[in-house]
Amino acid sequence: MSQYDYDAIIVGAGHNGLIVAATLAKAGQSVLLLEKQAHIGGAAQTRELFPGCHFNVGAQEAGLLRQEIVHALGLTDHGLTFMESPATHFAPQPDGRALTIWRDLAQSRASIQQFSAADAARFADFVAYLQQMSERLEPILRQRPSLDDMGRLFVEEPELVRLATIPLSEFLDNWFEGNALKGILGGLGVSGMMRGPYAQGGVFMLLYQAAQGNGGLGGGRFVQGGMGQLAQALATAARAHGAEMRTNAAVASILLEEERAIGVRLDNGQEVSAAAVFSSLDARHTFFTLVGAPNLPPSFVRRVRSLKYRGCTAQVHLALRGLPDFRGATDKTQLSGHIVLAPGLAYLERAYDAAKYGDFSPNPYLDIVIPSLLDPTLAPTGQQVMSITMQYAPYDLRGKCWDDLAEPLGDAVLAALEQIAPGVGALVNQRRVMTPLDWEREWGLTEGNIYQGEMSMEQMFAMRPTPSGEHEGSPIKKLFLCGAAAHPGGGLTGLPGWTTGQLFTQNEHA
Amino acid sequence: MTKQYDAIIIGGGHNGLTCAAYLARAGQRVLVLEKRYLVGGATVTEEIVPGFQFTVFSYLVSLLRTEVIQELELVKHGLMLLPFESTLDMAPNGDYLYRAADHWATYRNMARHSRRDAEAYDEYKLRMRHVAHAVRYMMNHAPPNLNLAGADAPALAGLARHLQHMDRDVLHTFVQLLTMSAADFLDQWFETDIVKAALSTSGLIGSMVGPYSPGSALVLLYHYLGEIDGVYRDWRFAKGGTGGVARALARSAQSFGAEIRTNAPVAHLLIQNNAVRGVVLEDEEEIWADAVISSLTPQLTYLKLAGEQNLPADLVREVKSWNSMGSAGKVNLALDRLPEFACMKGTTHSQAYYAGAFSFGASLDYLERAYDDAKYGAYSARPYIDAGIISVADPDIAPPGKHVMTCFVMYAPRYLKESSWPEQRAAFGDTVINTLAEYIPNIHDILVGRQVNTPWDIEERIGITGGNIFHGELRLDQMFGRRPTSRTGGYDTPLHNYYICGSSAHPGGAISGAPGRLAAMQILNDVGQGTMGNS
Ligand SMILES: Cc1cc2nc3c(=O)[nH]c(=O)nc-3n(C[C@H](O)[C@H](O)[C@H](O)COP(=O)(O)OP(=O)(O)OC[C@H]3O[C@@H](n4cnc5c(N)ncnc54)[C@H](O)[C@@H]3O)c2cc1C
Numbered sequence A: 001m002s003q004y005d006y007d008a009i010i011v012g013a014g015h016n017g018l019i020v021a022a023t024l025a026k027a028g029q030s031v032l033l034l035e036k037q038a039h040i041g042g043a044a045q046t047r048e049l050f051p052g053c054h055f056n057v058g059a060q061e062a063g064l065l066r067q068e069i070v071h072a073l074g075l076t077d078h079g080l081t082f083m084e085s086p087a088t089h090f091a092p093q094p095d096g097r098a099l100t101i102w103r104d105l106a107q108s109r110a111s112i113q114q115f116s117a118a119d120a121a122r123f124a125d126f127v128a129y130l131q132q133m134s135e136r137l138e139p140i141l142r143q144r145p146s147l148d149d150m151g152r153l154f155v156e157e158p159e160l161v162r163l164a165t166i167p168l169s170e171f172l173d174n175w176f177e178g179n180a181l182k183g184i185l186g187g188l189g190v191s192g193m194m195r196g197p198y199a200q201g202g203v204f205m206l207l208y209q210a211a212q213g214n215g216g217l218g219g220g221r222f223v224q225g226g227m228g229q230l231a232q233a234l235a236t237a238a239r240a241h242g243a244e245m246r247t248n249a250a251v252a253s254i255l256l257e258e259e260r261a262i263g264v265r266l267d268n269g270q271e272v273s274a275a276a277v278f279s280s281l282d283a284r285h286t287f288f289t290l291v292g293a294p295n296l297p298p299s300f301v302r303r304v305r306s307l308k309y310r311g312c313t314a315q316v317h318l319a320l321r322g323l324p325d326f327r328g329a330t331d332k333t334q335l336s337g338h339i340v341l342a343p344g345l346a347y348l349e350r351a352y353d354a355a356k357y358g359d360f361s362p363n364p365y366l367d368i369v370i371p372s373l374l375d376p377t378l379a380p381t382g383q384q385v386m387s388i389t390m391q392y393a394p395y396d397l398r399g400k401c402w403d404d405l406a407e408p409l410g411d412a413v414l415a416a417l418e419q420i421a422p423g424v425g426a427l428v429n430q431r432r433v434m435t436p437l438d439w440e441r442e443w444g445l446t447e448g449n450i451y452q453g454e455m456s457m458e459q460m461f462a463m464r465p466t467p468s469g470e471h472e473g474s475p476i477k478k479l480f481l482c483g484a485a486a487h488p489g490g491g492l493t494g495l496p497g498w499t500t501g502q503l504f505t506q507n508e509h510a
Numbered sequence B: 001m002t003k004q005y006d007a008i009i010i011g012g013g014h015n016g017l018t019c020a021a022y023l024a025r026a027g028q029r030v031l032v033l034e035k036r037y038l039v040g041g042a043t044v045t046e047e048i049v050p051g052f053q054f055t056v057f058s059y060l061v062s063l064l065r066t067e068v069i070q071e072l073e074l075v076k077h078g079l080m081l082l083p084f085e086s087t088l089d090m091a092p093n094g095d096y097l098y099r100a101a102d103h104w105a106t107y108r109n110m111a112r113h114s115r116r117d118a119e120a121y122d123e124y125k126l127r128m129r130h131v132a133h134a135v136r137y138m139m140n141h142a143p144p145n146l147n148l149a150g151a152d153a154p155a156l157a158g159l160a161r162h163l164q165h166m167d168r169d170v171l172h173t174f175v176q177l178l179t180m181s182a183a184d185f186l187d188q189w190f191e192t193d194i195v196k197a198a199l200s201t202s203g204l205i206g207s208m209v210g211p212y213s214p215g216s217a218l219v220l221l222y223h224y225l226g227e228i229d230g231v232y233r234d235w236r237f238a239k240g241g242t243g244g245v246a247r248a249l250a251r252s253a254q255s256f257g258a259e260i261r262t263n264a265p266v267a268h269l270l271i272q273n274n275a276v277r278g279v280v281l282e283d284e285e286e287i288w289a290d291a292v293i294s295s296l297t298p299q300l301t302y303l304k305l306a307g308e309q310n311l312p313a314d315l316v317r318e319v320k321s322w323n324s325m326g327s328a329g330k331v332n333l334a335l336d337r338l339p340e341f342a343c344m345k346g347t348t349h350s351q352a353y354y355a356g357a358f359s360f361g362a363s364l365d366y367l368e369r370a371y372d373d374a375k376y377g378a379y380s381a382r383p384y385i386d387a388g389i390i391s392v393a394d395p396d397i398a399p400p401g402k403h404v405m406t407c408f409v410m411y412a413p414r415y416l417k418e419s420s421w422p423e424q425r426a427a428f429g430d431t432v433i434n435t436l437a438e439y440i441p442n443i444h445d446i447l448v449g450r451q452v453n454t455p456w457d458i459e460e461r462i463g464i465t466g467g468n469i470f471h472g473e474l475r476l477d478q479m480f481g482r483r484p485t486s487r488t489g490g491y492d493t494p495l496h497n498y499y500i501c502g503s504s505a506h507p508g509g510a511i512s513g514a515p516g517r518l519a520a521m522q523i524l525n526d527v528g529q530g531t532m533g534n535s
């Protein structure tokens, strides 16, 4: 009989926390998963924001989730069904035309051809190149390199190193000439990043996003019944293996004995002990809120304090009376994936410029999805739900507050939307604006960073979230980070939870 | 035709001269071919306004390798480096930051803004010194050939050993410096805008990045690699302007027997059976040699001189995507008397600051906005200016009582979206003067002459394709084993007997002599004479 209530406690029921719970439970450990909110799923959940209208709040795109996890945890048997849109990206342009990227390469080429014959000719090579590079990246994403490994990679993977530091615009300009195509790719490369496409680092994000491309650019994969069904399937899998789960159970602190985690205290005062604690919160919250800076080495505190977050993503959710007309669309299937307002790299860069100085641009980058097109159950008959992910909405408004600026942001987004979907305003029944401040309040994402910490090179790999070799991510024994804050980072990959869980069960069995 | 020389060096910039001097010193018969009427390239001094000697392009010396100074006996050949004592950074809001050689004076001046920053400054400098010390290895060693991977085992093993022995904290800071923005990097130590801005400018010099751009920390690191006579991060003016460095190098090379020909532009290489046999000048004169070494940009070295048809397609593709776009202009001013700085009025500083360097625009947002203009193809409406009045330290370069002020101006993109540089040159010069007028109210009264160099002029006059002052952006994907291509190792090329030795070779631009020296070492090694230097 163990001296602890559980073998493991997992803090936070986002998809990563759920994956750890399922993995450990499957390996025979007794597991308790604690979630502060009433809903599980964290930054990937579905909510009925207005009666009958179900919205994905947070993540919209499920393309990054590794298939291996889906198989290993039997998620399809537990109710997970993916839907793939025939078109992955549809990009209306200022001149009224639109570029469509399809799952089918030949169709994409035909659409690109209307903008540039040269680009159309290179597109297949480009996709193959991305695929090849993401295959080289994948093993690094699965096993956290040490600082010394980084030196080795520097020499052994010169092409990846090049991609890590060449400005995204320069990289894309070397491949393509058309603004429409470069806009789509540029948008992928800056997603969730407080930087513009003229900066370095975006090629890495593009690769990260396209890693599961399967021939196309990646993306256009959605979850039937809404993104929340992913969390439900994970929860069902975890429970099937005996994991316990509590919602409305916020962890107030992590209990320590010497420099070792031995359990948690909930905000109602209850204490639960465990042989190991996994936190899927970001590093700031885990270490400063739950552990407490006085319990940590000052050098480590300094590291965590200087982590960069700087969220820049907002969302506008619209309940629509009907499907709007998008300029340049000839066929409803074109709208089934991501509708992108990013006509060119300079457009994106200018949108970013405003954010640098604490403002948002009237010409924002919009990534729009209408999930009810593929899954009509999400909205009342004849109606549609539309979720718009917008950049750049800087967390730091230099003295102003998002509580005052959320609605003006909503207005700006609608005005921009009106340009590519004239008349959409008249179709809006309801709207809900969510800003970086909301992500922070809802899920404890510091400064609203959607990846639990900026995905810039110096905060990746051996450095995520703190440099390897020092404390391997945590100076507290038996406390493990397992969320997006940990290697390899944010997005619905499942990898942080999966690799942490695998490593732990292997070590326990060894 | 038989050979006339062991080695021909194309381009008489300071790296070409350095390489020539080392080869001649090892007994080789060497010829330097320079297209202009004088040697020096980006390190030249010319009398543009009668009586005023302008250090036309480069103006500060710090990265010049101690080995080069000693091994080539540059002091004997007239090199004289004049210390400058202080740095005065002026902010657009009228405030200033004064750093002097005296530690306590610097401390007091920083503490005026923030005591915490003043204290952090020592810690910061120590960390940067440690990183610079660790990185010096790379300044003195040729990079491994990435294309050969395993085949270049010794270079790789040496590097791996070096990295493994690096202190973990230092290694981490080094890794941060490779990709971070200067502002983010400095945020780890400092809190006040003027301090961060003043320190960040080393991360911008010559590069198309703003203080908030990822990558600017690497440029910052590069500027911390300097040392003079072993004194870390010392900056100096050269007596007679940086043309003085070129003159000393030329004399050294000649003393070892090298020949230097000016007004001798090279048109293309002589190539037979994939091997280079010599060069052909613009006037069609042929000169034959065992080895030819180019100090020009990769575009000229490969595409113009060698010719695409003689090169592997992979290499040609890499060279075509080499980024050597300029981001800066250089404006040289002849002044009737010393300028008056508005921010120093009524302060108690002695006038020692005149002997130092100054900068105008020390505010992060100001710098970033200057960059914003440039990234869309315009020169900055309000530029950042890095300046010095060299005639204070070296009165010989101006008529008695008069002065020369050198102004390095950012940002000036190579291509203007709306116009061309020949049309905009004068307006650009006016913008610089008007910006200066905000800090120096009497500038219009004391100005007696000016010379405006835009990136277009840099390209036209000294042949730096794109006008980038380092012959190519200092960016991780253009450094080390990729400088200037990943297809070759160090200083060789795919063509037999053809080498590179300029700023576009490892470790990169600035007045360092490092590429010239390392190239010479490799060439001598190849001909079995590798005994000249120790590293
Ligand atoms: C607006 C937005 C859009 C996004 N779009 C996409 C997308 O389209 N595709 C994609 O792949 N990724 C997207 N992402 C990123 C992705 O959603 C996240 O990286 C991922 O969901 C993180 O999962 P996680 O399990 O690591 O952490 P989270 O999902 O953040 O889970 C952490 C959980 O911990 C809970 N918690 C917090 N504090 C406590 C406490 N004290 N006690 C107990 N529980 C606590 C939170 O409520 C939350 O449920 C988006 C994110 C956001 C915010």
Ligand SMILES: Cc1cc2nc3c(=O)[nH]c(=O)nc-3n(C[C@H](O)[C@H](O)[C@H](O)COP(=O)(O)OP(=O)(O)OC[C@H]3O[C@@H](n4cnc5c(N)ncnc54)[C@H](O)[C@@H]3O)c2cc1C
Binding pocket: B010, B011, B012, B013, B014, B015, B016, B033, B034, B035, B036, B039, B040, B041, B042, B043, B056, B057, B058, B059, B060, B061, B062, B063, B264, B265, B266, B267, B295, B296, B300, B329, B330, B408, B458, B461, B462, B463, B464, B468, B469, B470, B471, B501, B502, B503, B504, B508, B509, B510, B511, B512
């Ligand atoms: C405006 C400016 C300011 C700078 N400021 C500083 C500074 O303050 N401190 C610092 O350390 N560095 C500074 N630099 C950078 C530094 O000066 C350069 O990196 C360095 O001097 C380049 O030396 P190099 O020998 O590699 O090439 P270059 O100096 O460019 O020499 C190349 C030579 O080749 C010649 N040439 C070109 N084509 C041909 C041909 N076909 N045939 C024959 N000859 C040819 C050119 O005329 C030139 O003389 C500055 C550069 C510029 C442009």
